Amino acid sequence: MPEPGSPQRRRLDRDRVLAEALALADADGLDAVSMRALAARLEVVPMALYKHVADKEDLIGGMVDAVIAGYARPAATGTWRERVRERALIARAAHLAHPWLREAIQSRRRRSAAVLGHMDAVAGEFIAGGFSVDLTHHVMHALGNRVWGFSPEAFDGGDDVGQPDGDPAALLRMMSERFPHVTAIALDASARNPSGSCDEQFEFEFTLDLLLDAFERLRAAGWESSG
Amino acid sequence: MPEPGSPQRRRLDRDRVLAEALALADADGLDAVSMRALAARLEVVPMALYKHVADKEDLIGGMVDAVIAGYARPAATGTWRERVRERALIARAAHLAHPWLREAIQSRRRRSAAVLGHMDAVAGEFIAGGFSVDLTHHVMHALGNRVWGFSPEAFDGGDDVGQPDGDPAALLRMMSERFPHVTAIALDASARNPSGSCDEQFEFEFTLDLLLDAFERLRAAGWESSG
DNA sequence: CCGCAAAGGTGTACGCTGTACGCCTTTGCG
């Protein structure tokens, strides 16, 4: 019987659960985010969380999406290079602010809408900057983990953007509306390589050679760091 | 009372434990490697494992070291570029053969002797190819995760090569004997930046700009993949 | 050959995890 003036405990909702999980992970690391510990912080019994979160994987996924969705928007000015660079630094800042992010992202199996949205935005910068869809595909792989906070190849399991129900045509239509650039890349890639959309060995060697070439140029130029 | 002819169970040793853990992880993934499941495969009680392995972290670490120590030696011929390239492909092959390796490596906090040995070998290729110690440092960071199967920055906790007892001078001597190149890099870096040996922000932007420059060259050249 | 210390294997037990299931309480809407 809570007194009239007493602050009757607010009901839980998904956002409150995720926000508290974020705070807990920031403070004590991802391992400290157990259903019991999180419930205790919300002054609730552990099983209450399951009314707002399907299971622990969904909780972690929600945390990741919350961070990605909160990425700052870069200024819509400058060259593709400046804009991609800024997006990379924004992603890096998120990783500095949330050290658990790397581990959380790598524990996921499917691309969420938030992840696809970020990928689509970066792909859009390249394409608007004059990159072909094909080249955009490969440079996105090359950026990979280092720049995203997540590596495209960590998501071989496919996408997860809502309804898993039939009608592939409708799904495709929805995808090209919400994520036009990544959809274009996927279509282009599967046209070139019908067996599967990505040839991982090719991507690996593509990036490796890009880097080795760049190293050779620096070596030949007598590059050094402290000026 | 085992009969004379019956194959009296062989005693456990660390190598047998690690080998069985490898097999289990290859077959069913890293999550399937629990102390209990591993013990069952070895027809032994779970606690018996602790006579050969300090704890689970030590077990996983031992598995990683076993794989890295088994990296094939590249042919000692060709340019630095060919040799580094081959080492990268060897590391990638290990990851294809052991899909759990990425997760296992990223759960570690300290560099083992096996990891340091691999890093030292790659650093040695650059230095022998005419790279300065300084430049070698930065290109090693740039290769990072993508090419190693592990990212240097995943090991901010320092090294773990045996005795943690005093006498830093003796430790330094031992390090430069066993891992001359990484030691040279660490000394060079701390001379340039006394506060800490790596400026992560610098390394991040270094690699990012290397990649962005490379992308721009490909774009300007009208690069495309299928020839 | 004996004996004894060291090394190896066993059994039990504890605290922690995620979560299935059933019950009760609160909420919001027709």
Place this chain on the structure above:
DNA sequence: CGCAAAGGCGTACAGCGTACACCTTTGCGG
């Protein structure tokens, strides 16, 4: 006002890593 839906609770279970005490086997010095 009444009732279905949503939210929160309590109990319970299987699995985890591992501390601790105990017994058994091994190998070596006398």
